[in-house]
Amino acid sequence: MSSLDRRSFLRTWGMTSAAIATSLWGREFLVGPKLAWAAEGSEDPLLAGRPLVRYPGKTDLILLTSRPPQLETPMKYFASAITPNEAFYVRYHIPPPTQVDLSTWRLKVTGHLDKPLELSFDDLQSKFPRASIVAVNQCSGNGRGYFSPRVFGGQWANGAMGNAEWTGVRLRDVLSAAGVKPGAVDVSFNGLDQPVMPTIPDFVKSLSVSRIMDDPNVLVAYQMNGQPLPMLNGFPVRLIVPGWYATYWVKHLSEITVLDKEFDGFWMRKAYLIPDTPCGCVEPGSAPAHTVPINRLDVRSLMIAPTGGERLAARKAVALKGIAFDSGYGIQEVVVSTDNGASWRPAQLGKDLGNYSFREWSLQWTPPRMGRYSLMARATNRIGESEPSEALWNPAGYLRNVVEHVDVTVA
């Protein structure tokens, strides 16, 4: 859009009703007058008033914010374990890059190293062994909108997550090629996204050297489900940290810096902190005495079908289906209750795509009689971690894991 077009566009929508603005904006980005609420077939108030939008490289996603963009994946896409690239959620702190030229793009590996590297996109593909892993990428604040008491921040429903096969090179292979010097402590990661103003801390994250060298699954990925990454999911390469929250999965990765001391950047020391308690939680409404950087995923299970508010027929079998995941120990079992938690039955687990993946589950259920039912699913991983029946709380709205309820009417 030229600046003139943009000005006239802004002038126009500033003066018009939402309906006219919708039609103007909608030609490219808004998917008709559809709102997410309707599209989801649910009565979730968190989705009320949020339009479906189509951003570059993406299909119809639920708009949370437009600048910087935050787009949520409709729950229907989680009916399958692998989330399509075009349906994968989008989340930025600072504006994404809008152009990448691979002929000049380089991944710089610098810092406390014997021989710093500058790798081209071809170098990454030709000079290192290829590695793949299926792994869940979930925003730290996924489900924040359901916190009670409510907290500020992106009011996500449960669609700030996705599961993909990531292919690239092992980060430890890259670091080994660069020769990590003794005394290295942390490694920081920066991407091509740039803050609007110099006072805003650039989005830089870190992992410890041992975290990286001990884990063959930490990748620098150049493919997502066998395709180049969509721009809004981190093109051309993205850091993959299976089992940990998405804040570490730096998009548009361009600088890897090995440090001989702890990294003290804003996004590690001041943001993405959780209470330093065994549950990562505090008494609702209170402040934690000590905090630590958020790290591994909590266990979660979500029912995808039926959806909340759906009407089912009595004495007619229906498949209860969903997904479960954890931080990489693997899902041991998923149990389902159709009587508000009075009794539980084990669900059948679907194909195992690896410990870091979504695991599909399903259970046939025949509603015995008319009425309202609260359906629940609870996952347990292989070290016995599960989901609490009452939601835990922390002031930033992270780590949501609770036995979610899906309320349906049988008529």
Added chain:
Amino acid sequence: MNHLQRRTTYLAAVLVLATAAVAQKTSIQLPPDNPLSQIKSGTGDDAVRKNCSICHSTDYIVRQPHLSAPQWDGEVKKMIGVYGAPISAADARTISDYLAENYGTVSAESKKTEAGKH
């Protein structure tokens, strides 16, 4: 293999290569701000648009839960103190008041309703 066959094979190979390679230059165009997330009219709305919109669209405001005046004030102070938003002290006050009034725990509407009871 005759000439035509060779050419077909060659073309097929080129096509396979073209599919496998990633385009050298990739660019996207992002849409303008969401027109459906305009903030409520009220005292101070100009200050909100002028200042807050430098860094983010107004969905960042209208999508937030209705929290208390001190909580909104804390958000404004965070934008200035942590992210360096260039907002004057006077505008900061105006913005905090606007947010508490229009997106606070007691909304303008419910205040009017309360007032109507007396």
